[in-house]
Every structure is written in C-alpha cells, then in structure tokens.
Amino acid sequence: MSRFVLITPNADFENRLRQAVAGGLQGGVQTFLTNVLPAGPFDLFAQLNQERPEVLVLGPDVPMDEALRLATVLDVQAPDLTVLLVSEPDPAFILQAMRAGVRDILSPSADSDQMRVLLEHACQSFANRHRTEPFQQSDSGKGTVIGVFSPKGGVGKTTIATNLAVGLGKIAPMSVVIVDLDLQFGDVASGLYLNPAHTVTDAVSPAASQDTLVLKAFLTVHPSSIYALCAPVSPVEADFITPEQVTRLLEQLADEFQYVVVDTAPGLPEIGLAAMEACTDVVWVSAMDIPSVRGLRSGLDILRQLDIMPEGRHVVLNMADPKCGLSVQDVESTLGAPVDVSVPRSRAIAFSTNRGVPVLQEARKDPAVKGLNRLVERFSPNGRAKSPRKTHRRVVV
Ligand SMILES: Nc1ncnc2c1ncn2[C@@H]1O[C@H](COP(=O)(O)OP(=O)(O)OP(=O)(O)O)[C@@H](O)[C@H]1O
Ligand SMILES: [Mg+2]
Known part of the structure; x- marks a missing residue:
C-alpha cells in the first residue's frame, strides 16, 4: 500500500x-x-x-x-x-x-x-485528523435548486431552509449545499452554529466564478454532512454583490450538488429575483396570520405578472396554530393556492434556533419535525417519483 x-x-x-x-x-x-x-x-x-x-x-x-x-x-x-x-x-x-x-x-x-x-x-x-467523506457529485447533470421565499420577514424562512438542507443531507450526504442569500442580515451561520472562514463574497469573486474547485474550497462543512455558504460578515459587502454574480453562483453549485437550498431575504429584492430565476423549486413560507398570508398572495400575483414562476411550487404554512382564529381553508382561499405542508408552532423550534441546532439534526419527536420531514420528503427521489414536479392538491378558490 x-x-x-x-x-x-x-x-x-x-x-x-x-x-x-x-x-x-x-x-x-x-x-x-x-x-x-x-x-x-x-x-x-x-x-x-x-x-x-x-x-x-x-x-x-x-x-x-x-x-x-x-x-x-x-x-x-x-x-x-x-x-x-x-x-x-x-x-x-x-x-x-x-x-x-x-x-x-x-x-x-x-x-x-x-x-x-x-x-x-x-x-x-x-x-x-478526523476522516471525512469526500465530495459526492450528483449522478445526473444539474441539481435541484430550492429557494425559500416569503414577502414578509420573520415567518420562518431560515428555519425551513436550514432544516430542509439538514433533512436532505440525510438522503444525500455531502451532496447538499445551503446558500444564504439574505446578504445583509442572513443568519444561516447562526442557525447552523457555524463560524465560516469564507462567505458569499468570496464565492462570487472572479477566482471562484471561473473555477468551481476554488468555489468549493470556500464552502463550510456542517456536522450534518452538508455544506454551507454563509452570508457576508458585514451588511456593507452585500452592496457589491450583483444579481448576475448570484445567477452564476447558483449555476455552478447546481452543476456540483444534488441539492442547492437557498435562504433569502424577505420581500422580492433584485438578488432574490435573480435567485428565483435559477430555482427549479420555490418553497413559499407564510405564517398563520392575515398580513403574512395576504403578503404572499400579492407576491404570487406579482410574480405571475412578471412571468417568473419556477416549475415546482410548495406552500408551507409555518407556526400553524388551530387556535389562532384562522383555518387552513381560510389561508388557502386567501392565497388562491393549496397549502402543501403545515408546520405547527413549536417550542422545540424556538429552542433549536437559539442553540443553532436545527430540529432535524437531532432525533426529536415533535409535531413540527413531522411537518418538516414531510417537506423534505417532497424532494426525495421517492417523493419525486410518487408525484413528479407539480405536487399540489386541488387549488382552493
Ligand atoms: N414553527 C415554529 N414554531 C415556533 N417558532 C418558530 C417556528 N418557525 C420559526 N420560528 C421562530 O421564529 C423566529 C424567526 O424565524 P426565522 O429566522 O426562520 O424567520 P425568517 O423568515 O428567516 O426571518 P427573516 O425574514 O428575518 O430572515 C425564530 O426565532 C424561530 O425560532
Ligand atoms: Mg431568515
């Protein structure tokens, strides 16, 4: 030897x-x-x-x-x-x-x-040294790019994105990367308890955009066998990152990984729209309150007008609470779209955010874990096979 x-x-x-x-x-x-x-x-x-x-x-x-x-x-x-x-x-x-x-x-x-x-x-x-597994490339061409969006802030995008990435990491270890495109105030690093040496700023530099191996060197490994590309350390750096750079970045990552999960800033800023155009799937997150649901309805209407609609659409109702005076049917009729996954309000999630350990990283029993696993399942090879691409129930009007 x-x-x-x-x-x-x-x-x-x-x-x-x-x-x-x-x-x-x-x-x-x-x-x-x-x-x-x-x-x-x-x-x-x-x-x-x-x-x-x-x-x-x-x-x-x-x-x-x-x-x-x-x-x-x-x-x-x-x-x-x-x-x-x-x-x-x-x-x-x-x-x-x-x-x-x-x-x-x-x-x-x-x-x-x-x-x-x-x-x-x-x-x-x-x-x-501790042995770690090498990169695994996706078997077939381009990876699935899943963007997590919502017009309103604080509805659980980062929670959903980090748990989705960790959940997918169990299906495809070392073939998942989470990218924080909430460039000014992103908190993927905090949600995953990471202290990254490199951020999106390095990943869009000419050296990385011309050489994917250099780009990979800027990713941070997370203990759940996924990679993370965290937001810049200073919000000022965000001003220097262009939509074109984001498009190129996601294209490179989709060439290398089976799954690219993108966390975004609230609303539909230019960077978010560029990311959305690179997505194969969008996870829309709404909290269970009228402003959040109406905000999402307006967002969906605007995107329909702009004709920006990635093929896969998944609506997640987060912080769902049967006692809040709204029913899922109310939410669906206001949205004009079905709710695909519901994630209950959960203390385990609030606690996990503060610890920087996503709930799917641990073997926890919690109703929210069930909902998050259901979301992960939609992107698993099995889930895809059961209901390829558009996986909604009837639209409620
Ligand atoms: N299902 C839930 N149950 C209880 N708390 C939740 C749930 N989902 C998210 N939270 C809490 O809500 C807060 C905001 O969540 P998160 O940061 O994921 O939202 P966000 O949409 O990414 O916010 P921003 O728009 O500021 O980026 C966090 O403290 C998180 O723990
Ligand atoms: Mg966030």
Whole structure:
C-alpha cells in the first residue's frame, strides 16, 4: 500500500524520498514523475493504485501557484490528507503555503534523514485528523435548486431552509449545499452554529466564478454532512454583490450538488429575483396570520405578472396554530393556492434556533419535525417519483 504520493519530475529527489521511507517508515511510495498537477481530489484519487494515501508531497519543480491552489482545494475536500510542499523556506512563501493548508515545507536539498523526520510528522498529523467523506457529485447533470421565499420577514424562512438542507443531507450526504442569500442580515451561520472562514463574497469573486474547485474550497462543512455558504460578515459587502454574480453562483453549485437550498431575504429584492430565476423549486413560507398570508398572495400575483414562476411550487404554512382564529381553508382561499405542508408552532423550534441546532439534526419527536420531514420528503427521489414536479392538491378558490 502506498502511504505516500509524490508528484515531481525530479528523479533524484524521488530517490532520496524512497530511501527516507525505506529507512524506517511503513508503507510504500507512489510517484508521478511529472510537473502536471491534478485539478482536484477526484483527479488525484482516480490515478492512485489504492484507496487513500496519507501524505501527498508536491514538488520539487512543479508550478508553485498550482500547488497552492491544489492544497487549498484538498484542505477542504480531503482534509484527512496531509500535504507537504517542496520549496526553499522563504518566510513570505511559508505563510502563504500554511494559509493554503500545506502542513510543512520540505527543502529540495533535504537528505533522506531530514525527509524521514518530516514524513513521520506528517503521518502523525494524518493519524490525528478526523476522516471525512469526500465530495459526492450528483449522478445526473444539474441539481435541484430550492429557494425559500416569503414577502414578509420573520415567518420562518431560515428555519425551513436550514432544516430542509439538514433533512436532505440525510438522503444525500455531502451532496447538499445551503446558500444564504439574505446578504445583509442572513443568519444561516447562526442557525447552523457555524463560524465560516469564507462567505458569499468570496464565492462570487472572479477566482471562484471561473473555477468551481476554488468555489468549493470556500464552502463550510456542517456536522450534518452538508455544506454551507454563509452570508457576508458585514451588511456593507452585500452592496457589491450583483444579481448576475448570484445567477452564476447558483449555476455552478447546481452543476456540483444534488441539492442547492437557498435562504433569502424577505420581500422580492433584485438578488432574490435573480435567485428565483435559477430555482427549479420555490418553497413559499407564510405564517398563520392575515398580513403574512395576504403578503404572499400579492407576491404570487406579482410574480405571475412578471412571468417568473419556477416549475415546482410548495406552500408551507409555518407556526400553524388551530387556535389562532384562522383555518387552513381560510389561508388557502386567501392565497388562491393549496397549502402543501403545515408546520405547527413549536417550542422545540424556538429552542433549536437559539442553540443553532436545527430540529432535524437531532432525533426529536415533535409535531413540527413531522411537518418538516414531510417537506423534505417532497424532494426525495421517492417523493419525486410518487408525484413528479407539480405536487399540489386541488387549488382552493
Ligand atoms: N414553527 C415554529 N414554531 C415556533 N417558532 C418558530 C417556528 N418557525 C420559526 N420560528 C421562530 O421564529 C423566529 C424567526 O424565524 P426565522 O429566522 O426562520 O424567520 P425568517 O423568515 O428567516 O426571518 P427573516 O425574514 O428575518 O430572515 C425564530 O426565532 C424561530 O425560532
Ligand atoms: Mg431568515
């Protein structure tokens, strides 16, 4: 088994590294005598003669900018792999390399004893790291893009979006990404208890929009086996993000993930409309009160006039409460559309928001959990098969 993988066109360096391993380390070395680096983990792992190496050594004599880029991508997508870079130890470069996730720098002139020490350290670091699964691409072309919208604020969009993403993550682990397009005041990060290193601002940068592997490196992994792309840290950054950038971002993510769940700001701002046009499905959320239901009715009317109507429409009545003086039938007739899923008002949800742990992340018994699972089921391959695309009951007028 090759514990070490080396990519370099330098045969002399390869000899020294083989001696280092033979002189006291377990496992073998697989070498690619080339200066061409793989584009990402899939390309790399496809070329290996075994499942997973522990240590990847890049260089000498490979393009350093490409090596740093590869290290960045691997740091996110294959975090259990330890990457060593062969280069002269220039302090400015070391800093750049460490930021890219490189574990250590190996001098091109190191002798085999010096190499052995570094390789041993690298193996220890591998052993200490937690193994995570690599990306899984969707089997068939483009993913399902589900936008969660409502004209009114505070009706539960973020709650629905985060739970939907976590629920879908159980069906398709590592194939779900949630994107926070409430660019000014988004709270997906808080709802998922994340402290992201990168946000939508990085994800729409030229580097990411031209290279999907770079974009993926900007996603944050959540313990429920989903990815998150959180809103910018400062509301000011939102002003610099254009609808065109959002369109491109969602297009890229739909190419890579089975499910893209989009949380949005209240109302129908330009960014929201751009997102909606990229959606295959829209989840409309209304609370069980007259202003919220009327707001949604007006929103739906405007979109019909603008002819922006994604194919799949799902109406969620949130904070449903039989004692609030309104019935589901009242809501449906005001909306002019059926309610597809009802999520009761629940203390478990209020509590989960404050803890940053969506209710579907835990095995909780709660009526709201039932409703949220019903929503998730509409997007599962089974749910789709039972009632392809438009899955409404009769429209109540
Ligand atoms: N079914 C529910 N039962 C009880 N509380 C709920 C329910 N759904 C949402 N909430 C609570 O309502 C508050 C607002 O929810 P949330 O942040 O999801 O709404 P939002 O539509 O995303 O708001 P905004 O428009 O500000 O983004 C949260 O404190 C959340 O815990
Ligand atoms: Mg919100």
